[in-house]
Amino acid sequence: MKDNPISLFHELESYVRGSKDRLYHYMYACILEQRLADLLLLSRCGVHPEDSDRLAVRLASQRSLCVQAASDIAEGTQKAWGSTPVWPDYKVAKSSVTQKRPELFSLIRVMQELRTPECSGYDLCDLEVCREDALHWLRDHADPSSPPVLIGVRTGGAFYAPLWASALRQRWGSDAHYHTVRALRKPSDPGASLYLPEELSMLPDAIDPDTDIVILEDQPHTGGTVLELAGRLSVKYRLNKSVWVSSPGRLFKIENGRLVKRSDRIPLNAAKKKRIWQMLGSSEEVVEFLLPKLGISDARPADLETVPSKSVPHWNDPMYRHDAPFRINPKKTPFFIRQKSTNEPVAFAKFIGKDLFGDFQFHQLKKFEQYLPDVLTYEDGYVVTKYEPELREMRDLFVNMPSAVTNEICQNMSGYWKTLLASCQVSGGHPVHPLADHWQTYLGEMEDFIGRKLPSDPDWFEHSLHTEWTSSAHVYTSLPYANQYGHWRARLSAGQRLKTYRFHVDSTWGGTSSIEVELASFLLENRVRPDDFRLLVNQVQKEAESLTVEAVADALPIACILQVANLLKQAKGESRLSKELILSETMQSFEYLQAMKPKLSDVR
DSSP states (O other), rough: OOOOBBBHHHHHHHHHHOOHHHHHHHHHHHHHHHHHHHHHHHHHTTTTOOHHHHHHHHHHHHHHHHHHHHHHHTOOOSSSSOOOOOOOOOOOOOOOIIIIIIIGGGHHHHHSOOOOOOGTTSSSSOTTTHHHHHHHHHHTTOOSSOEEEEEEEEHHHHHHHHHHHHHHHHHHHOOEEEEEEEEEEEEEEEEEEEEOOHHTSSSSSEEEEOOOOEOOOSOOOOOOHHHHHHHHHHHHHTSSSOOOEEHHHHEEEEEETTEEEEEEEOOOTTTTTTOHHHHHOHHHHEEEEEEEEOOOTTOOOGGGEEEESSSSTTTSSGGGTTTOOOOOOOOOOOEEEEEETTTEEEEEEEESSSHHHHHHHHHHGGGGGSSSOOOOOOTEEEEEEOOSSSSHHHHHHHHSSOHHHHHHHHHHHHHHHHHHHHHOEEEEOOOSSSTTTGGGHHHHHHHHHHOOOOOOOOHHHHHHHOBEEEEOOOESSSSSEEEEEEEEEEEEEETTTEEEEEEEOTTTEEEEEEHHHHHHHHHHHTTHHHHHHHHHOOOOOHTTTOOHHHHHHHTHHHEEEEEEEEHHHHSSTTOOOHHHHHHHHHHHHHHHHHHGGGGHHHOO
């Protein structure tokens, strides 16, 4: 498989090349390090043709660039940034994963995704804090006789390790190296971490048993990822000392098989100006900051207030401070700005990410401008849009409006997928959909939850979920993490003028999907009729030559199981959708699918 020349990663490369922000270039360098490390791992596993020795040299050079970039940021160096490296393409035959090494499937998935690290998404930190962490450790805990072995766990640890290495070079110079390893998922137990022996063999062959090892990773939740790695390292090196673990602002030591916290501070740079997500809970502060950007004439701060769109406390609510882990997570709490006198919303603010990841996501969002509400401003990772009242769910229009209106919707909305294909393509070649091996589990769990048997054709579902999507266009999208129908809305004015909207376009928290599954999900969740089904697919087909009506029809069971998985997630999460709503939504989807099946021959 090979990245499309207009793929998401090449979009990112171009975006960084056009920026003077040194943090962008540092983060891109760390993203590139992960790519090269993953390619080297594939090469060592025998499923990537590039010479592993040559890749190892490139990787070592890239890590040196990352450490230098970290030092430049810490020291405030103003020298011009060097050329932005080209994103390396790769080609892996599908049989390499499905037949030779099934455990590599999760690695291939990761390589297709532009994963937002926790530090930029839902456990925010200021990255420079990591360098301070290293200096504190150096002062309070380091063995002065030799540099520690630094190992970052990809994804998050790959952004932290160079900052640690740059600090440790103050004492040990160029002898302070770092490594990264990829935590994969066991095919037999997706909840368990797996480190491949080919990657562990690329760590130093031997070290003194008294050498310190520091694992850099996102804030531990259960600790399973780092405990598994520490156990493997203790055996490999016959260590006499406990392994250290650091995440931004936190330091742990592994003692008797468990993580013991040694220090804990909020990982933010106190010298930086207060950002919107730090003001949450103070309506006056947020309104005063945003008011000049809202375009509301004659409004005073006292006239407006912020109102959460969900009944979830903000991350900085005191009730959370003693949680383990304690996360700075503004993504859970989007908010409205409304007029106090009328309670009418005037704007909606949603957090989409911090630093390079949030800013690049906004850059991508602007390409979908015709389907978004008017964007008033983008500040501190928040997209603030004009509030659009009285919109109708698109499902309602498809079910109740005449074909003239629904045909117009299909023609109007086809441009959304054209933009998605032009801006968000990633490497194709999923052997099967990621839910393929677990669809029956999800189905059974949903039936237990709602207390009903769902009408389904097991043979159709099994065939659909195990279809090899090797020729289709793949995109990085919010679909795998977002129930879709509520995000498609429209306004039909008195003169029958149609305006369509797509909410939650941002894929900061997203995943890989084929264009067939994207369309099938839209068709399923909006209850689209057969004629409109064909019309919409034919419109999108002009931009994706391999797309067929037959393939989209075959993807409908995937869309159904994907919806089930998302609804179950929402049932367990803080949004806590009601059992009645989930029962109604799920039953309607399965009934739609059963009713559509005999009509699919007409659609085809």
